[in-house]
Amino acid sequence: MGVEGRDRARTIDMGAHALSGQLGKTIQRLRKAYNLSLSELAEQSGVAKSIISQIERNETNPTLATIWRLSQALDVSIERVLSAGHEEPFIDKTTKGDTPVLFSDDGKVRLAIFGWIKTVEWLQWYDVHAEPGGVLESDPHQRGSIESLSVIEGEFEVQVADVVQKAKAGETLRYRCDRHHIVRNVSDKPAHATMVCILKAAVMD
Structure with missing residues:
Protein backbone atom coordinates (compact mmCIF):
# COMPACT_ATOMS: atom_id res chain seq x y z
CA MET A 1 0.00 0.00 0.00
CA GLY A 2 1.34 3.44 -0.97
CA VAL A 3 1.58 6.37 1.42
CA GLU A 4 -1.75 7.71 0.16
CA GLY A 5 -3.49 4.42 0.89
CA ARG A 6 -2.02 4.16 4.38
CA ASP A 7 -2.87 7.73 5.32
CA ARG A 8 -6.38 7.43 3.90
CA ALA A 9 -6.92 4.32 6.01
CA ARG A 10 -5.77 6.13 9.16
CA THR A 11 -8.01 9.08 8.32
CA ILE A 12 -11.01 6.80 7.82
CA ASP A 13 -10.38 5.14 11.19
CA MET A 14 -10.62 8.59 12.79
CA GLY A 15 -13.96 9.34 11.18
CA ALA A 16 -16.14 7.19 13.40
CA HIS A 17 -14.88 9.04 16.49
CA ALA A 18 -15.62 12.55 15.24
CA LEU A 19 -19.42 12.55 15.08
CA SER A 20 -21.39 15.49 16.37
CA GLY A 21 -22.72 15.46 19.92
CA GLN A 22 -26.09 16.26 18.32
CA LEU A 23 -26.29 12.82 16.69
CA GLY A 24 -28.15 11.17 19.59
CA LYS A 25 -30.68 14.00 19.83
CA THR A 26 -31.29 13.82 16.08
CA ILE A 27 -31.93 10.06 16.15
CA GLN A 28 -34.25 10.42 19.13
CA ARG A 29 -36.16 13.33 17.57
CA LEU A 30 -36.69 11.45 14.31
CA ARG A 31 -37.71 8.25 16.10
CA LYS A 32 -40.31 10.09 18.15
CA ALA A 33 -41.54 11.96 15.07
CA TYR A 34 -42.40 8.56 13.57
CA ASN A 35 -43.90 7.38 16.90
CA LEU A 36 -41.44 4.51 17.07
CA SER A 37 -40.35 2.85 20.26
CA LEU A 38 -36.74 1.78 20.71
CA SER A 39 -37.81 -1.82 20.10
CA GLU A 40 -39.64 -0.92 16.88
CA LEU A 41 -36.69 1.04 15.52
CA ALA A 42 -34.36 -1.80 16.46
CA GLU A 43 -36.57 -4.28 14.56
CA GLN A 44 -36.82 -2.07 11.47
CA SER A 45 -33.12 -1.13 11.35
CA GLY A 46 -31.45 -4.31 12.51
CA VAL A 47 -29.54 -2.30 15.14
CA ALA A 48 -29.73 -3.60 18.70
CA LYS A 49 -32.09 -1.72 21.03
CA SER A 50 -29.28 -1.24 23.56
CA ILE A 51 -27.05 0.33 20.90
CA ILE A 52 -29.79 2.74 19.81
CA SER A 53 -30.34 3.72 23.43
CA GLN A 54 -26.60 4.40 23.87
CA ILE A 55 -26.53 6.46 20.66
CA GLU A 56 -29.47 8.59 21.82
CA ARG A 57 -27.69 9.26 25.11
CA PRO A 62 -21.52 4.38 16.10
CA THR A 63 -20.05 3.22 12.83
CA LEU A 64 -21.24 4.63 9.51
CA ALA A 65 -22.89 1.29 8.76
CA THR A 66 -25.00 1.63 11.94
CA ILE A 67 -25.97 5.22 11.14
CA TRP A 68 -26.84 4.16 7.59
CA ARG A 69 -29.21 1.43 8.85
CA LEU A 70 -30.89 3.86 11.22
CA SER A 71 -31.27 6.50 8.51
CA GLN A 72 -32.88 3.93 6.20
CA ALA A 73 -35.32 2.84 8.92
CA LEU A 74 -36.19 6.48 9.62
CA ASP A 75 -36.53 7.24 5.89
CA VAL A 76 -34.14 10.20 5.95
CA SER A 77 -30.78 10.90 4.30
CA ILE A 78 -27.63 10.09 6.20
CA GLU A 79 -26.62 13.75 5.78
CA ARG A 80 -29.67 14.82 7.79
CA VAL A 81 -28.92 12.29 10.52
CA LEU A 82 -25.36 13.62 10.79
CA SER A 83 -26.31 17.28 10.64
CA ALA A 84 -25.37 19.45 13.63
CA GLY A 85 -29.01 20.23 14.31
CA HIS A 86 -32.37 20.33 12.56
CA GLU A 87 -32.29 24.06 11.91
CA GLU A 88 -29.00 25.06 13.48
CA PRO A 89 -26.73 27.02 11.10
CA PHE A 90 -22.98 26.75 11.46
CA ILE A 91 -19.74 27.75 9.76
CA ASP A 92 -16.79 25.43 10.17
CA LYS A 93 -13.29 26.67 9.32
CA THR A 94 -10.06 24.74 8.81
CA THR A 95 -6.91 26.83 8.58
CA LYS A 96 -4.17 26.18 6.04
CA GLY A 97 -1.89 24.90 8.79
CA ASP A 98 -4.54 22.42 9.96
CA THR A 99 -5.19 21.00 6.48
CA PRO A 100 -3.59 17.52 6.21
CA VAL A 101 -1.27 17.02 3.24
CA LEU A 102 -0.23 13.74 1.60
CA PHE A 103 2.44 13.06 -1.02
CA SER A 104 2.73 10.36 -3.66
CA ASP A 105 5.54 7.82 -3.47
CA ASP A 106 7.57 9.79 -6.04
CA GLY A 107 7.05 13.02 -4.09
CA LYS A 108 5.72 14.81 -7.17
CA VAL A 109 2.00 14.74 -6.34
CA ARG A 110 0.67 16.71 -3.39
CA LEU A 111 -2.82 16.09 -2.00
CA ALA A 112 -4.34 18.54 0.47
CA ILE A 113 -7.25 16.87 2.27
CA PHE A 114 -10.17 19.29 2.02
CA GLY A 115 -12.78 16.71 3.01
CA TRP A 116 -14.67 16.99 6.28
CA ILE A 117 -13.77 14.44 8.95
CA LYS A 118 -17.47 13.73 9.56
CA THR A 119 -17.91 12.53 5.96
CA VAL A 120 -14.57 10.79 5.47
CA GLU A 121 -16.03 7.27 5.65
CA TRP A 122 -18.17 7.76 2.57
CA LEU A 123 -17.06 11.02 0.92
CA GLN A 124 -13.53 12.40 0.58
CA TRP A 125 -12.18 15.26 -1.49
CA TYR A 126 -8.69 16.54 -2.21
CA ASP A 127 -6.86 19.43 -3.85
CA VAL A 128 -4.27 17.85 -6.15
CA HIS A 129 -1.06 19.51 -7.38
CA ALA A 130 1.25 17.43 -9.56
CA GLU A 131 4.67 18.21 -10.97
CA SER A 145 -16.39 3.33 -4.96
CA ILE A 146 -16.18 6.06 -7.57
CA GLU A 147 -13.56 8.76 -7.96
CA SER A 148 -14.00 12.03 -9.85
CA LEU A 149 -11.02 14.07 -11.05
CA SER A 150 -11.81 17.60 -12.27
CA VAL A 151 -8.84 19.24 -13.97
CA ILE A 152 -8.19 22.92 -13.27
CA GLU A 153 -4.78 23.32 -14.93
CA GLY A 154 -2.60 21.11 -17.10
CA GLU A 155 -3.49 17.61 -18.25
CA PHE A 156 -3.98 14.40 -16.28
CA GLU A 157 -4.20 10.79 -17.33
CA VAL A 158 -6.10 8.15 -15.36
CA GLN A 159 -5.48 4.44 -15.76
CA VAL A 160 -7.82 1.79 -14.36
CA ALA A 161 -6.72 -1.73 -15.26
CA ASP A 162 -5.96 -1.50 -19.03
CA VAL A 163 -8.24 1.48 -19.64
CA VAL A 164 -6.55 4.89 -20.00
CA GLN A 165 -8.21 8.29 -20.46
CA LYS A 166 -6.91 11.86 -20.44
CA ALA A 167 -8.49 15.15 -19.39
CA LYS A 168 -7.46 18.78 -19.81
CA ALA A 169 -8.46 21.91 -17.90
CA GLY A 170 -12.23 22.16 -17.62
CA GLU A 171 -12.74 18.41 -18.11
CA THR A 172 -13.62 15.72 -15.57
CA LEU A 173 -12.83 12.02 -15.41
CA ARG A 174 -15.03 9.71 -13.33
CA TYR A 175 -13.87 6.15 -12.79
CA ARG A 176 -14.18 3.12 -10.57
CA CYS A 177 -11.57 3.25 -7.86
CA ASP A 178 -12.38 -0.12 -6.28
CA ARG A 179 -9.48 -1.54 -8.24
CA HIS A 180 -5.88 -0.47 -8.69
CA HIS A 181 -5.78 2.96 -10.34
CA ILE A 182 -3.13 5.48 -11.37
CA VAL A 183 -3.32 9.25 -11.89
CA ARG A 184 -0.52 10.92 -13.87
CA ASN A 185 0.39 14.46 -14.85
CA VAL A 186 1.10 14.01 -18.55
CA SER A 187 1.70 17.69 -19.32
CA ASP A 188 5.08 19.44 -19.34
CA LYS A 189 4.04 21.86 -16.58
CA PRO A 190 2.55 21.60 -13.08
CA ALA A 191 -1.06 20.39 -13.10
CA HIS A 192 -3.89 21.13 -10.68
CA ALA A 193 -7.14 19.24 -10.06
CA THR A 194 -9.85 18.52 -7.54
CA MET A 195 -10.41 14.87 -6.63
CA VAL A 196 -13.60 13.57 -5.01
CA CYS A 197 -13.93 9.97 -3.84
CA ILE A 198 -17.35 8.47 -3.07
CA LEU A 199 -16.83 5.38 -0.95
CA LYS A 200 -20.12 3.71 -1.78
CA ALA A 201 -19.49 0.51 0.14
CA ALA A 202 -18.95 2.42 3.38
CA VAL A 203 -22.61 3.43 3.52
CA MET A 204 -24.05 0.35 1.84
CA ASP A 205 -22.65 -2.28 4.24
Whole structure:
Protein backbone atom coordinates (compact mmCIF):
# COMPACT_ATOMS: atom_id res chain seq x y z
CA MET A 1 0.00 0.00 0.00
CA GLY A 2 1.34 3.44 -0.97
CA VAL A 3 1.58 6.37 1.42
CA GLU A 4 -1.75 7.71 0.16
CA GLY A 5 -3.49 4.42 0.89
CA ARG A 6 -2.02 4.16 4.38
CA ASP A 7 -2.87 7.73 5.32
CA ARG A 8 -6.38 7.43 3.90
CA ALA A 9 -6.92 4.32 6.01
CA ARG A 10 -5.77 6.13 9.16
CA THR A 11 -8.01 9.08 8.32
CA ILE A 12 -11.01 6.80 7.82
CA ASP A 13 -10.38 5.14 11.19
CA MET A 14 -10.62 8.59 12.79
CA GLY A 15 -13.96 9.34 11.18
CA ALA A 16 -16.14 7.19 13.40
CA HIS A 17 -14.88 9.04 16.49
CA ALA A 18 -15.62 12.55 15.24
CA LEU A 19 -19.42 12.55 15.08
CA SER A 20 -21.39 15.49 16.37
CA GLY A 21 -22.72 15.46 19.92
CA GLN A 22 -26.09 16.26 18.32
CA LEU A 23 -26.29 12.82 16.69
CA GLY A 24 -28.15 11.17 19.59
CA LYS A 25 -30.68 14.00 19.83
CA THR A 26 -31.29 13.82 16.08
CA ILE A 27 -31.93 10.06 16.15
CA GLN A 28 -34.25 10.42 19.13
CA ARG A 29 -36.16 13.33 17.57
CA LEU A 30 -36.69 11.45 14.31
CA ARG A 31 -37.71 8.25 16.10
CA LYS A 32 -40.31 10.09 18.15
CA ALA A 33 -41.54 11.96 15.07
CA TYR A 34 -42.40 8.56 13.57
CA ASN A 35 -43.90 7.38 16.90
CA LEU A 36 -41.44 4.51 17.07
CA SER A 37 -40.35 2.85 20.26
CA LEU A 38 -36.74 1.78 20.71
CA SER A 39 -37.81 -1.82 20.10
CA GLU A 40 -39.64 -0.92 16.88
CA LEU A 41 -36.69 1.04 15.52
CA ALA A 42 -34.36 -1.80 16.46
CA GLU A 43 -36.57 -4.28 14.56
CA GLN A 44 -36.82 -2.07 11.47
CA SER A 45 -33.12 -1.13 11.35
CA GLY A 46 -31.45 -4.31 12.51
CA VAL A 47 -29.54 -2.30 15.14
CA ALA A 48 -29.73 -3.60 18.70
CA LYS A 49 -32.09 -1.72 21.03
CA SER A 50 -29.28 -1.24 23.56
CA ILE A 51 -27.05 0.33 20.90
CA ILE A 52 -29.79 2.74 19.81
CA SER A 53 -30.34 3.72 23.43
CA GLN A 54 -26.60 4.40 23.87
CA ILE A 55 -26.53 6.46 20.66
CA GLU A 56 -29.47 8.59 21.82
CA ARG A 57 -27.69 9.26 25.11
CA ASN A 58 -24.43 10.04 23.23
CA GLU A 59 -22.66 7.26 25.09
CA THR A 60 -21.12 5.64 22.02
CA ASN A 61 -19.60 6.51 18.64
CA PRO A 62 -21.52 4.38 16.10
CA THR A 63 -20.05 3.22 12.83
CA LEU A 64 -21.24 4.63 9.51
CA ALA A 65 -22.89 1.29 8.76
CA THR A 66 -25.00 1.63 11.94
CA ILE A 67 -25.97 5.22 11.14
CA TRP A 68 -26.84 4.16 7.59
CA ARG A 69 -29.21 1.43 8.85
CA LEU A 70 -30.89 3.86 11.22
CA SER A 71 -31.27 6.50 8.51
CA GLN A 72 -32.88 3.93 6.20
CA ALA A 73 -35.32 2.84 8.92
CA LEU A 74 -36.19 6.48 9.62
CA ASP A 75 -36.53 7.24 5.89
CA VAL A 76 -34.14 10.20 5.95
CA SER A 77 -30.78 10.90 4.30
CA ILE A 78 -27.63 10.09 6.20
CA GLU A 79 -26.62 13.75 5.78
CA ARG A 80 -29.67 14.82 7.79
CA VAL A 81 -28.92 12.29 10.52
CA LEU A 82 -25.36 13.62 10.79
CA SER A 83 -26.31 17.28 10.64
CA ALA A 84 -25.37 19.45 13.63
CA GLY A 85 -29.01 20.23 14.31
CA HIS A 86 -32.37 20.33 12.56
CA GLU A 87 -32.29 24.06 11.91
CA GLU A 88 -29.00 25.06 13.48
CA PRO A 89 -26.73 27.02 11.10
CA PHE A 90 -22.98 26.75 11.46
CA ILE A 91 -19.74 27.75 9.76
CA ASP A 92 -16.79 25.43 10.17
CA LYS A 93 -13.29 26.67 9.32
CA THR A 94 -10.06 24.74 8.81
CA THR A 95 -6.91 26.83 8.58
CA LYS A 96 -4.17 26.18 6.04
CA GLY A 97 -1.89 24.90 8.79
CA ASP A 98 -4.54 22.42 9.96
CA THR A 99 -5.19 21.00 6.48
CA PRO A 100 -3.59 17.52 6.21
CA VAL A 101 -1.27 17.02 3.24
CA LEU A 102 -0.23 13.74 1.60
CA PHE A 103 2.44 13.06 -1.02
CA SER A 104 2.73 10.36 -3.66
CA ASP A 105 5.54 7.82 -3.47
CA ASP A 106 7.57 9.79 -6.04
CA GLY A 107 7.05 13.02 -4.09
CA LYS A 108 5.72 14.81 -7.17
CA VAL A 109 2.00 14.74 -6.34
CA ARG A 110 0.67 16.71 -3.39
CA LEU A 111 -2.82 16.09 -2.00
CA ALA A 112 -4.34 18.54 0.47
CA ILE A 113 -7.25 16.87 2.27
CA PHE A 114 -10.17 19.29 2.02
CA GLY A 115 -12.78 16.71 3.01
CA TRP A 116 -14.67 16.99 6.28
CA ILE A 117 -13.77 14.44 8.95
CA LYS A 118 -17.47 13.73 9.56
CA THR A 119 -17.91 12.53 5.96
CA VAL A 120 -14.57 10.79 5.47
CA GLU A 121 -16.03 7.27 5.65
CA TRP A 122 -18.17 7.76 2.57
CA LEU A 123 -17.06 11.02 0.92
CA GLN A 124 -13.53 12.40 0.58
CA TRP A 125 -12.18 15.26 -1.49
CA TYR A 126 -8.69 16.54 -2.21
CA ASP A 127 -6.86 19.43 -3.85
CA VAL A 128 -4.27 17.85 -6.15
CA HIS A 129 -1.06 19.51 -7.38
CA ALA A 130 1.25 17.43 -9.56
CA GLU A 131 4.67 18.21 -10.97
CA PRO A 132 5.39 17.15 -14.59
CA GLY A 133 5.56 13.36 -14.71
CA GLY A 134 4.09 13.03 -11.21
CA VAL A 135 2.34 9.71 -10.56
CA LEU A 136 -0.25 8.94 -7.87
CA GLU A 137 -0.73 5.18 -7.58
CA SER A 138 -3.58 4.00 -5.36
CA ASP A 139 -4.73 0.65 -4.01
CA PRO A 140 -8.39 -0.33 -4.51
CA HIS A 141 -10.98 1.32 -2.26
CA GLN A 142 -14.22 -0.31 -1.10
CA ARG A 143 -16.24 -2.12 -3.72
CA GLY A 144 -18.48 0.23 -5.68
CA SER A 145 -16.39 3.33 -4.96
CA ILE A 146 -16.18 6.06 -7.57
CA GLU A 147 -13.56 8.76 -7.96
CA SER A 148 -14.00 12.03 -9.85
CA LEU A 149 -11.02 14.07 -11.05
CA SER A 150 -11.81 17.60 -12.27
CA VAL A 151 -8.84 19.24 -13.97
CA ILE A 152 -8.19 22.92 -13.27
CA GLU A 153 -4.78 23.32 -14.93
CA GLY A 154 -2.60 21.11 -17.10
CA GLU A 155 -3.49 17.61 -18.25
CA PHE A 156 -3.98 14.40 -16.28
CA GLU A 157 -4.20 10.79 -17.33
CA VAL A 158 -6.10 8.15 -15.36
CA GLN A 159 -5.48 4.44 -15.76
CA VAL A 160 -7.82 1.79 -14.36
CA ALA A 161 -6.72 -1.73 -15.26
CA ASP A 162 -5.96 -1.50 -19.03
CA VAL A 163 -8.24 1.48 -19.64
CA VAL A 164 -6.55 4.89 -20.00
CA GLN A 165 -8.21 8.29 -20.46
CA LYS A 166 -6.91 11.86 -20.44
CA ALA A 167 -8.49 15.15 -19.39
CA LYS A 168 -7.46 18.78 -19.81
CA ALA A 169 -8.46 21.91 -17.90
CA GLY A 170 -12.23 22.16 -17.62
CA GLU A 171 -12.74 18.41 -18.11
CA THR A 172 -13.62 15.72 -15.57
CA LEU A 173 -12.83 12.02 -15.41
CA ARG A 174 -15.03 9.71 -13.33
CA TYR A 175 -13.87 6.15 -12.79
CA ARG A 176 -14.18 3.12 -10.57
CA CYS A 177 -11.57 3.25 -7.86
CA ASP A 178 -12.38 -0.12 -6.28
CA ARG A 179 -9.48 -1.54 -8.24
CA HIS A 180 -5.88 -0.47 -8.69
CA HIS A 181 -5.78 2.96 -10.34
CA ILE A 182 -3.13 5.48 -11.37
CA VAL A 183 -3.32 9.25 -11.89
CA ARG A 184 -0.52 10.92 -13.87
CA ASN A 185 0.39 14.46 -14.85
CA VAL A 186 1.10 14.01 -18.55
CA SER A 187 1.70 17.69 -19.32
CA ASP A 188 5.08 19.44 -19.34
CA LYS A 189 4.04 21.86 -16.58
CA PRO A 190 2.55 21.60 -13.08
CA ALA A 191 -1.06 20.39 -13.10
CA HIS A 192 -3.89 21.13 -10.68
CA ALA A 193 -7.14 19.24 -10.06
CA THR A 194 -9.85 18.52 -7.54
CA MET A 195 -10.41 14.87 -6.63
CA VAL A 196 -13.60 13.57 -5.01
CA CYS A 197 -13.93 9.97 -3.84
CA ILE A 198 -17.35 8.47 -3.07
CA LEU A 199 -16.83 5.38 -0.95
CA LYS A 200 -20.12 3.71 -1.78
CA ALA A 201 -19.49 0.51 0.14
CA ALA A 202 -18.95 2.42 3.38
CA VAL A 203 -22.61 3.43 3.52
CA MET A 204 -24.05 0.35 1.84
CA ASP A 205 -22.65 -2.28 4.24
